Structures are given as C-alpha cells and as structure tokens.
Amino acid sequence: MSLVSGPGRAGETSGSLPDELQLTIEPHVRYIQSLDSRRDELEYWLTEHLRLNGLYWGLMALHLMGRPDALPRDETINFVLSCQHENGGFGAAPGHDAHMLYTVSAVQILAMIDALDELERRGKGRALVGSYIAGLQNTRTGTFAGDEFGEEDTRFLYGALNALSLLHMMDAVNVNKAVDYIVSCANFDGGYGVSPGAESHSGQIFTCLAALSIAKRIDLVDVDKLGRWLSERQVECGGLNGRPEKAEDVCYSWWVASSLAMIGRLHWIDGDKLKEFILRCQVCSVSADNSTEINARQDTKMGGFADRPGDMVDVFHTAFGLGGLSLLSFPDLEEVDPV
Amino acid sequence: MASHGVPRPSTITTKDEQARLKEEKDIKDYKTLVDLTSEREYSLEVLELTSKLLTKNPEYYTIWNVRRRLLTYGLFSKPSDSSLPSMELPSTSQTDTTITSSADSSSSSSQATPPSQNSRMTGKTGTTLEAIKNDLAFLVPLLMGWPKCYWIWNYRLWLLQQAKERLDMEIARAMWTQELGLVGKMLTRDNRNFHGWGYRRKIVAELESPELGGSSMVETEFEYTTKMFSASLSNFSALHTRSKLIPKLLNERRSDDGARLRFLTNEFDLIAKALWTDAYNQSAWFYHEYLMTNLLEPVRQSTITPNMSSTERSAYVVLQIENVKEMLEGEEECKWIYNALLGNTMALWQLEERSPMSDELQDCKTWLAELRKLDPLRRGRWDDLEKEFRGF
Numbered sequence: 001m002s003l004v005s006g007p008g009r010a011g012e013t014s015g016s017l018p019d020e021l022q023l024t025i026e027p028h029v030r031y032i033q034s035l036d037s038r039r040d041e042l043e044y045w046l047t048e049h050l051r052l053n054g055l056y057w058g059l060m061a062l063h064l065m066g067r068p069d070a071l072p073r074d075e076t077i078n079f080v081l082s083c084q085h086e087n088g089g090f091g092a093a094p095g096h097d098a099h100m101l102y103t104v105s106a107v108q109i110l111a112m113i114d115a116l117d118e119l120e121r122r123g124k125g126r127a128l129v130g131s132y133i134a135g136l137q138n139t140r141t142g143t144f145a146g147d148e149f150g151e152e153d154t155r156f157l158y159g160a161l162n163a164l165s166l167l168h169m170m171d172a173v174n175v176n177k178a179v180d181y182i183v184s185c186a187n188f189d190g191g192y193g194v195s196p197g198a199e200s201h202s203g204q205i206f207t208c209l210a211a212l213s214i215a216k217r218i219d220l221v222d223v224d225k226l227g228r229w230l231s232e233r234q235v236e237c238g239g240l241n242g243r244p245e246k247a248e249d250v251c252y253s254w255w256v257a258s259s260l261a262m263i264g265r266l267h268w269i270d271g272d273k274l275k276e277f278i279l280r281c282q283v284c285s286v287s288a289d290n291s292t293e294i295n296a297r298q299d300t301k302m303g304g305f306a307d308r309p310g311d312m313v314d315v316f317h318t319a320f321g322l323g324g325l326s327l328l329s330f331p332d333l334e335e336v337d338p339v
Numbered sequence: 340m341a342s343h344g345v346p347r348p349s350t351i352t353t354k355d356e357q358a359r360l361k362e363e364k365d366i367k368d369y370k371t372l373v374d375l376t377s378e379r380e381y382s383l384e385v386l387e388l389t390s391k392l393l394t395k396n397p398e399y400y401t402i403w404n405v406r407r408r409l410l411t412y413g414l415f416s417k418p419s420d421s422s423l424p425s426m427e428l429p430s431t432s433q434t435d436t437t438i439t440s441s442a443d444s445s446s447s448s449s450q451a452t453p454p455s456q457n458s459r460m461t462g463k464t465g466t467t468l469e470a471i472k473n474d475l476a477f478l479v480p481l482l483m484g485w486p487k488c489y490w491i492w493n494y495r496l497w498l499l500q501q502a503k504e505r506l507d508m509e510i511a512r513a514m515w516t517q518e519l520g521l522v523g524k525m526l527t528r529d530n531r532n533f534h535g536w537g538y539r540r541k542i543v544a545e546l547e548s549p550e551l552g553g554s555s556m557v558e559t560e561f562e563y564t565t566k567m568f569s570a571s572l573s574n575f576s577a578l579h580t581r582s583k584l585i586p587k588l589l590n591e592r593r594s595d596d597g598a599r600l601r602f603l604t605n606e607f608d609l610i611a612k613a614l615w616t617d618a619y620n621q622s623a624w625f626y627h628e629y630l631m632t633n634l635l636e637p638v639r640q641s642t643i644t645p646n647m648s649s650t651e652r653s654a655y656v657v658l659q660i661e662n663v664k665e666m667l668e669g670e671e672e673c674k675w676i677y678n679a680l681l682g683n684t685m686a687l688w689q690l691e692e693r694s695p696m697s698d699e700l701q702d703c704k705t706w707l708a709e710l711r712k713l714d715p716l717r718r719g720r721w722d723d724l725e726k727e728f729r730g731f
C-alpha cells in the first residue's frame with residue numbers, strides 16, 4: 001500500500017446508500033489531526049512504539065481523502081528524521097531501537113509526501129537506509145529479519161522490497177532468492193504464511209502477493225485456488241475475515257480485498273456489501289450533531305473507523321477502512337494502489 | 340493504536356475530575372518508569388525495571404532489546420559469541436547489585452565478581468541457567484495475558500536459543516522440551532492461536548535438530564493434529580499442519596503404494612465424518628479439496644499417492660463425487676456441497692482429458708444455479724464459472 005495516485009475514480013455513486021452509510025470526510029480528517037494532541041491520555045504514551053506507523057497510517061488516510069496537507073509537512077519530516085539511527089535504520093520514535101517495520105514506514109512516509117530527498121539533505125543518506133534494509137536479508141534463504149535479533153517473517157520481506165523499490169535500490173538485495181522463499185511459503189489452499197510451514201493468513205497473503213508484484217512475479221501464484229479461498233473470507237454481514245471461522249474485521253477487509261485485486265479477482269466478492277460493512281465501522285460526528293454538549297475535546301473523538309461496528313476507532317483501522325473503500329472505487333476518495 | 344474488539348462506550352461522557360487526575364498520575368508514573376529504565380548499566384536493578392515496564396506494556400519492543408543486552412553483556416556468566424557492545428558503560432556505583440559484565444569476567448579472573456554479589460543471582464547452577472530460567476518464568480503470565488503479542492513470543496525464542504548456545508545440551512534440551520507443554524496449554528486455551536502454532540513448529544524443529552540431539556517427531560506431531568482436530572472439527576490450523584506433516588510422515592514410514600492408498604482413504608474417511616457432522620464446516624471442505632488435489636495432480640507430482648495410475652485416479656474421483664452427492668440428502672441448502680461437486684466434476688474432465696458428457700454438463704448447470712441462489716456474495720465467481728461452461 002505504498003502510494004496513492006491519480007485522481008479519484010468517477011463512476012458509481014453512493015446515492016443509493018442510506019444516510020448513515022455515507023462517507024463524510026471532515027470528521028475523519030479531524031480525528032487524524034487530533035491524534036498527536038492526546039498527550040493527556042495514557043494510551044498515547046503506551047503506544048509510543050507505534051508512533052511512526054501511526055503517522056504513516058494517518059497520512060495514508062489523509063491522502064486517500066484528498067487532504068495530504070492536513071498534517072504539517074515540515075513537522076512530519078522532522079519527526080521521521082528524528083527516529084533515524086546511525087546505522088540508517090529507523091525506530092518507532094526517538095530513543096526506540098531501529099527495526100525493519102519502522103524503517104519501511106519512514107521510507108513510505110517520506111515517499112508519500114515527496115520528501116525522500118531529505119534523507120540526503122538532513123538525514124543519513126538514502127544509501128545507508130537501503131544498506132540497513134539489505135543487511136537484514138538472510139543470504140541463505142532469501143527472507144528478511146526484523147532486526148539484529150533475527151525474527152523472520154514475510155511481513156519484513158515485503159516491507160524490504162517495498163522500501164527498496166521506493167528508494168530505487170532493488171539491486172541491493174537478492175530478489176530471486178526472496179521470490180523463491182515466498183514460493184516455499186505457499187500452502188494447499190493457495191495462500192501463504194509467515195514462513196514455510198505456517199498457516200495461510202490474509203495479512204501474510206497480502207505481504208507475499210505485494211512482494212511478488214514488486215518483483216513482477218505474480219505469475220507464480222495459483223490464482224484460482226487462492227482466489228476461491230480469499231473470496232470465502234467474506235461473511236454474511238459483508239465484512240471479511242483473515243482466516244476460516246474467524247470474525248470479520250475492517251483491516252482484514254483491506255488485506256483480503258487488495259490481495260484479490262492483485263490477482264484480478266476482486267469481483268469474486270460482493271463489493272457493495274463490503275462497502276456497507278466498512279461504512280458501518282465508522283464514527284461520524286454528523287450523527288451526533290443533535291447533542292448540544294459536544295465540546296472541542298469530544299469532537300476529536302467523533303471520527304475514524306473501528307475494526308467492526310460499535311468498537312473503538314483507531315488510526316490503523318481508519319487507514320485500512322478508507323483503503324478498502326478506495327479499492328472499491330468509492331466516490332470522493334483517491335484511487336489506491338493495492339501494493 | 341490498533342485496537343481489536345474494544346467496545347465503544349455507548350455515550351460520550353466527560354471524564355470527571357477524579358478520573359482525569361488519576362490518568363494524569365498514571366501517565367506521570369509510566370513516564371518516570373520509562374525514564375528510569377535506561378540502559379545505564381547492566382544490572383539486576385535495571386532488569387527488574389524492565390520487568391516492571393514490560394508487564395505494563397509488553398509491546399514496547401525496545402525494552403525487550405534492552406533486556407537482551409542486559410543478559411548478553413551483563414548477567415550471563417559465559418561470554419557470548421556475538422561481539423560485545425562498542426559503547427562504553429558508565430562505571431557502576433559500588434553499592435548497586437551490578438553483576439560484572441561478561442567482558443570483564445572473561446578478560447581477567449582478578450576482576451571476578453565477589454561471590455556475595457554473585458549469589459544474589461546465580462544459585463548453585465550458574466548465572467546463565469538461573470537467568471534464563473527466571474526469565475522464562477517471568478514470561479509465562481505475560482504470554483497468558485497477551486497471547487497475540489509478537490515481541491513476547493520472539494523474546495522467549497531468543498532466550499531458548501541462548502540456552503542452546505550457552506548451556507549443556509541436556510539442560511537446554513530439557514528447557515526446549517518443556518515448551519511443548521506450555522504451547523500445548525496455550526493452544527488448549529485458544530486452538531487457533533496463530534503464534535501458538537508457529538511457536539510449536541519452531542520448538543519441534545529445534546527438538547528434532549542434531550544440535551539438541553534430536554530425531555524426527557513427525558509421528559507424535561501428526562497425532563497431535565488428530566487430537567486437536569477431533570476436539571474441534573473446524574480447526575483449520577490443525578488441518579493445515581496435518582497437510583504439512585503428511586509428506587514427511589509417509590517418507591519416514593517408507594510407505595509403499597498400498598499403504599499410501601490406505602492412508603489416503605483414512606484421511607477421506609476422517610474428513611467425511613466431520614462433514615457428515617456439519618456440512619457447513621468450511622475448514623473440512625478445504626481439506627477435502629486438498630485430498631482431491633492429490634488425485635487430480637499429474638502422476639508423480641502428488642504427495643500422498645504418487646504412483647497411482649490415471650485410471651485408478653479417475654475411479655477414485657468418481658467415487659468421491661458419489662460420496663459427496665449422498666451428503667445432499669437433507670442438506671439441500673448447503674452451498675459447500677454444490678461447490679465441491681462442481682469443482683470435482685470439472686476436474687474430472689481435465690483428468691480424463693475429455694469434454695463433459697451432456698448429463699454431467701446438465702448437473703453442473705443445476706449445481707451452479709444452486710450456488711447462485713445460496714451464495715449471492717460470490718456471484719462474480721459464479722459468473723466466471725458460467726463462462727467456462729460456454730466453452731463446451
């Protein structure tokens with residue numbers, strides 16, 4: 001899910017949807033803007049290890065809503081660079097150790113706001129970031145570790161290829177070996193797991209397909225088999241789950257739907273019902289306008305998306321909810337690249 | 340920040356003054372704890388601070404790393420293979436409980452830690468063993484409370500790796516073996532826990548490795564999947580694991596063609612029983628499809644019965660189709676049955692390299708119509724299937 005591109009798709013309208021299932025952009029923009037002003041909440045401090053990812057998800061959401069300037073660009077760049085370590089990698093926040101996950105987020109953020117040059121100007125250089133990532137490849141198997149302690153996961157493999165392609169440094173790693181490794185993670189249902197032998201999981205399928213897309217080897221996928229398994233992730237309420245017999249969730253709606261899009265099978269699920277499900281997961285201040293006592297503080301709580309209807313919203317599900325809607329050509333949203 | 344299953348309060352309430360003050364204090368306490376837990380020295384005191392902080396917030400991955408460094412460079416008794424940290428440690432005070440770092444203890448025996456200090460940590464069996472044991476015990480309640488936290492599982496694996504590298508094989512092996520009990524408990528609590536199944540796979544791989552004096556555990560692990568599947572017939576994780584063990588199992592048993600065929604039939608029986616119990620068990624249907632794939636793949640490529648001839652395969656597929664048809668009785672509303680019938684019948688044409696017979700084509704069209712009716716969510720899939728029929 002690197003970058004949004006191009007103008008919003010025209011076409012289908014949401015006119016047939018009932019009022020509560022409309023998308024109103026402004027509350028969601030305000031919700032994201034409010035996130036960094038919540039220092040009086042314990043949760044803010046308990047989630048410091050996700051700060052850089054949070055920024056990425058927030059920006060992704062804002063770009064999808066056509067409001068890329070809703071967060072100050074300079075501050076964003078300063079914060080990202082303040083997370084960088086001497087070895088080129090990035091931590092989740094200043095003082096947090098470098099890790100693949102946050103290094104990828106950093107590169108994605110800088111790419112999204114067209115600021116990769118800042119790595120040369122004020123950071124430690126593009127090449128050092130690339131070599132940090134490349135250094136985490138397991139030269140024997142082709143997969144990637146998250147950090148020096150060696151946890152391996154196809155999430156890191158995808159992240160590495162994604163960031164390196166944004167940095168134009170794919171040559172720094174052995175792409176063929178990485179591709180072979182993904183193939184070795186395939187299962188009888190056509191899906192992929194975190195490592196060879198691991199059960200298929202929609203999040204992992206997304207990372208493997210996206211990595212194969214970046215490596216231009218999507219031809220290696222058993223498209224029909226995987227498409228059937230993925231399409232069965234849609235449950236009665238329209239939402240999608242991550243594995244058989246699990247509950248639906250907005251974030252899985254994104255992993256599954258974008259995976260289906262990457263293998264050309266998005267039409268194998270019911271897009272309208274999925275849209276309705278995602279919209280039911282949003283909190284939108286419009287519905288609470290009647291209440292007289294909404295002060296500014298509460299107002300910031302009146303936006304965003306949750307994992308499923310009635311749950312707490314968070315920036316992660318907000319980004320992927322909007323990503324899902326964009327994938328399904330929702331009007332008023334920018335088009336998203338499934339990778 | 341990524342919350343799952345946390346219900347939203349039904350009404351928006353302003354926090355009262357008391358709640359606000361409490362949150363303010365909690366934040367202050369938490370931030371103080373974070374500030375205290377700096378890597379200023381590799382001491383037991385700091386280790387305890389990390390314990391406190393991680394118990395509050397096990398997602399704080401950097402603190403797990405701090406803990407690794409504390410053990411590696413400070414608290415373990417033997418020097419590690421990995422290079423020592425380049426950073427200079429600030430000199431530690433005389434009164435604290437610092438255990439001399441491994442760099443010191445290995446470079447000069449004259450600087451050996453006084454026994455009185457050492458004994459606070461080591462007991463009889465040595466610092467490393469005690470440190471690892473204590474840490475493994477520290478993690479258990481955290482795993483129970485946060486069974487989906489990647490960092491805890493990873494840290495635990497790292498600890499066990501340290502045991503393998505630093506302790507006698509027998510002792511290390513006993514530790515790894517104990518993990519099977521722990522992960523068994525975790526999987527009883529949540530039989531689909533993704534981390535639990537992955538962890539089990541890693542533990543088994545280590546226990547099988549020559550470094551731990553191991554041998555194959557494929558038979559007992561296969562039995563474990565049978566047990567887990569019997570306890571819950573829709574446990575896709577158990578069936579997945581089964582599919583991964585089968586090739587190895589048959590090779591190790593040196594099964595001949597006859598034994599392989601019997602094995603396949605047993606698997607079909609097992610899954611048929613589950614499907615007769617609940618025809619809507621999608622996990623069982625996916626596994627059924629996997630077993631069918633074994634028949635439908637080219638000779639020598641299939642994993643279970645590689646030497647079965649094309650004629651034998653055809654006959655077996657036809658038999659399976661008949662079995663599935665019988666399930667329709669009383670379950671006419673079950674889309675999975677139509678789905679299997681359709682898929683397997685079409686695969687049979689491919690296997691026999693022929694066009695469909697007219698009655699088969701008629702059947703398929705009827706089944707497809709049922710699928711359209713019963714499963715409108717996936718109508719795009721049915722549209723594509725219909726296009727395939729038009730080719731005939």
Ligand SMILES: [Zn+2]
Nearest residue numbers: 249251252307
């Ligand atoms: Zn979710």
